[in-house]
Amino acid sequence: LFPAYRILAFLVGVLLAFCSLVVFPARHFAASGSALQQWGETWSILWVAHGWVFIVYVVVSFLLWRQTRWTLPFALLVLVSGLVPLVIFYVERVVTRRIRAEHPELAPAGHASSGG
DSSP: OHHHHHHHHHHHHHHHHHIIIIIHHHHHHSOTTSHHHHHHHHHTTHHHHHHHHHHHHHHHHHHHHHHHTOOHHHHHHHHHGGGSTTHHHHHHHHHHHHHHHHOGGGSOTTOTTTTO
């Protein structure tokens, strides 16, 4: 479950950052009809991909919360971090440190030194 959480957090973070910081401005702030605006229009489908991956992320995060018995505020922070661009990368690092410190049995063997 923990490896799936990390992969999903990365995917959600990359999709949200790319959509928010590249696709959205290209689609809405470029000159109407320009190549950049049309590119933004084409790539805006990634918002749908982010939505689906985010739903899976929420389910996996919820299941991880049940295993770890985090406090409700921390669990909510983990759940909503995929909605604010770039925040999920920080939260994933915090979750990784906490899992490895409090629940080492959930972290895969051989990866204890990677990621924080």
